[in-house]
Amino acid sequence: MNRTPTFDSHEAAVLAKADFMAGLDHDEAEALRACATILLCDPHAVLFEEGDKAAYFYCVLSGYVRLHRHNGDGRQADIRICEPGDSFAECLIHTDETYRYGAQAMDRAVLARFRIPKVRLLLDERPRIGKAIMRSLSLHLISTMECLASDRMQTAPQRVANYLLTHCVENGATASLRLPFPKNLLARKLGLAPEALSRAFSALKTKGVTVRGRAITISDITVLRQI
Amino acid sequence: MNRTPTFDSHEAAVLAKADFMAGLDHDEAEALRACATILLCDPHAVLFEEGDKAAYFYCVLSGYVRLHRHNGDGRQADIRICEPGDSFAECLIHTDETYRYGAQAMDRAVLARFRIPKVRLLLDERPRIGKAIMRSLSLHLISTMECLASDRMQTAPQRVANYLLTHCVENGATASLRLPFPKNLLARKLGLAPEALSRAFSALKTKGVTVRGRAITISDITVLRQI
DNA sequence: TCCGGCGATTGACCGAAATCAATTCCGCCA
DNA sequence: TGGCGGAATTGATTTCGGTCAATCGCCGGA
Numbered sequence: 001m002n003r004t005p006t007f008d009s010h011e012a013a014v015l016a017k018a019d020f021m022a023g024l025d026h027d028e029a030e031a032l033r034a035c036a037t038i039l040l041c042d043p044h045a046v047l048f049e050e051g052d053k054a055a056y057f058y059c060v061l062s063g064y065v066r067l068h069r070h071n072g073d074g075r076q077a078d079i080r081i082c083e084p085g086d087s088f089a090e091c092l093i094h095t096d097e098t099y100r101y102g103a104q105a106m107d108r109a110v111l112a113r114f115r116i117p118k119v120r121l122l123l124d125e126r127p128r129i130g131k132a133i134m135r136s137l138s139l140h141l142i143s144t145m146e147c148l149a150s151d152r153m154q155t156a157p158q159r160v161a162n163y164l165l166t167h168c169v170e171n172g173a174t175a176s177l178r179l180p181f182p183k184n185l186l187a188r189k190l191g192l193a194p195e196a197l198s199r200a201f202s203a204l205k206t207k208g209v210t211v212r213g214r215a216i217t218i219s220d221i222t223v224l225r226q227i
Numbered sequence: 228m229n230r231t232p233t234f235d236s237h238e239a240a241v242l243a244k245a246d247f248m249a250g251l252d253h254d255e256a257e258a259l260r261a262c263a264t265i266l267l268c269d270p271h272a273v274l275f276e277e278g279d280k281a282a283y284f285y286c287v288l289s290g291y292v293r294l295h296r297h298n299g300d301g302r303q304a305d306i307r308i309c310e311p312g313d314s315f316a317e318c319l320i321h322t323d324e325t326y327r328y329g330a331q332a333m334d335r336a337v338l339a340r341f342r343i344p345k346v347r348l349l350l351d352e353r354p355r356i357g358k359a360i361m362r363s364l365s366l367h368l369i370s371t372m373e374c375l376a377s378d379r380m381q382t383a384p385q386r387v388a389n390y391l392l393t394h395c396v397e398n399g400a401t402a403s404l405r406l407p408f409p410k411n412l413l414a415r416k417l418g419l420a421p422e423a424l425s426r427a428f429s430a431l432k433t434k435g436v437t438v439r440g441r442a443i444t445i446s447d448i449t450v451l452r453q454i
Numbered sequence: 455t456c457c458g459g460c461g462a463t464t465g466a467c468c469g470a471a472a473t474c475a476a477t478t479c480c481g482c483c484a
Numbered sequence: 485t486g487g488c489g490g491a492a493t494t495g496a497t498t499t500c501g502g503t504c505a506a507t508c509g510c511c512g513g514a
Contacts, residue, residue, distance in 0.1 A: 077379035127354035152304035
């Protein structure tokens with residue numbers, strides 16, 4: 001892991017579009033950026049472990065980050081896969097002092113990390129930043145609740161179909177997409193074993209879903225929508 | 228469903244201890260309360276459905292509220308069981324306009340409901356209230372993430388053991404608790420069918436857990452902790 | 455005290471997905 | 485071009501928990 005003093009232009013653009021930056025004016029965004037440093041991660045680098053003292057919250061600029069929890073046994077579960085533009089651990093700005101899950105970079109992730117005590121001070125001066133972060137927290141909460149509901153209610157093929165429908169680009173009745181990460185990450189994201197994802201894909205073949213590597217085509221969206 | 232113009236003293240105390248009121252001074256708390264009206268619910272009253280236009284967020288004062296989502300089929304899953312002191316739907320203050328899940332009262336619930344547009348205006352004047360709500364949102368997010376992790380990682384007896392350990396009152400090596408609601412609600416809360424909860428309890432008998440009605444005793448906490 | 459009803463329990467069965475193991479596929483590098 | 489290695493797939497098996505059905509037990513009302 002390494003640090004660079006500056007953003008490149010692509011990274012800056014990703015950061016600017018992050019949820020917790022939405023609606024901020026130039027000064028506010030700049031003030032928030034001033035709390036951050038850039039972090040280059042080695043593949044599989046551990047950012048922090050559950051229980052570590054919280055000093056930063058993060059925004060993914062490129063690559064992916066896994067958030068996960070451990071069990072007493074060796075078992076572990078992924079809670080969320082963070083993609084470029086996603087932030088995590090902002091929930092610690094106003095709560096307690098320790099991370100409640102572990103975070104691990106995939107690929108060679110690039111992150112912006114924001115020093116929490118600095119951000120806290122900033123929020124007192126600039127309430128609108130608090131509003132933006134609140135919005136981001138709300139969106140996380142909603143998507144986590146949706147994830148929980150789908151875990152409890154939907155079968156593996158249904159969850160996969162839902163992912164495809166919410167991430168594809170439509171083109172008349174057909175649609176297509178390219179997975180932004182390897183299938184084992186998608187499996188973790190959906191709370192499945194890699195084998196189960198594989199089987200879900202083959203179950204969806206009969207519904208007009210074709211998978212070749214990371215490229216996926218859907219021959220009829222309406223068929224897929226009826227789960 | 229009916230409305231009363233005023234709080235009784237017990238209800239006022241519950242409201243004052245809600246997460247989103249924490250840390251507020253008297254004026255701030257009073258200003259927030261002024262956005263609320265009281266709601267008396269009939270058993271099983273539906274507060275709102277998924278997709279309804281959001282006008283209020285709520286705080287449970289007595290009784291319980293189920294938050295749930297529906298599937299295309301008749302299936303439905305509970306996302307959260309809200310107890311007295313819990314708030315829900317605050318995530319809509321700064322996001323979109325519709326409820327993302329349905330809410331149904333159990334028992335004869337009593338709720339405070341806060342008119343969202345009013346609260347929005349208040350937040351602009353009083354940033355510290357925003358901070359309090361943000362803290363509450365953060366706590367919800369964390370607990371929802373923990374719930375997701377335990378769904379993905381723990382078996383039914385493990386989840387039940389965890390619930391018991393986090394809700395019991397210890398007394399040396401032993402502990403006990405009284406369930407605040409019927410077992411079928413606990414089952415929903417843990418994402419289980421009632422039968423599965425029943426079986427989980429009988430599996431825990433060998434670990435020193437005794438269940439009689441809603442009264443539960445634990446003969447050795449340490450045994451239960453090793454899941 | 456008896457009866458009715460509902461929540462809880464138990465049993466039998468089934469289906470979904472985890473696990474383990476064995477290939478196969480594919481991209482990358484020599 | 486050939487071969488190596490990790491990811492992906494496939495198959496066999498097991499486990500967990502959902503579902504359906506029957507029974508039990510408790511509480512309240514007649």
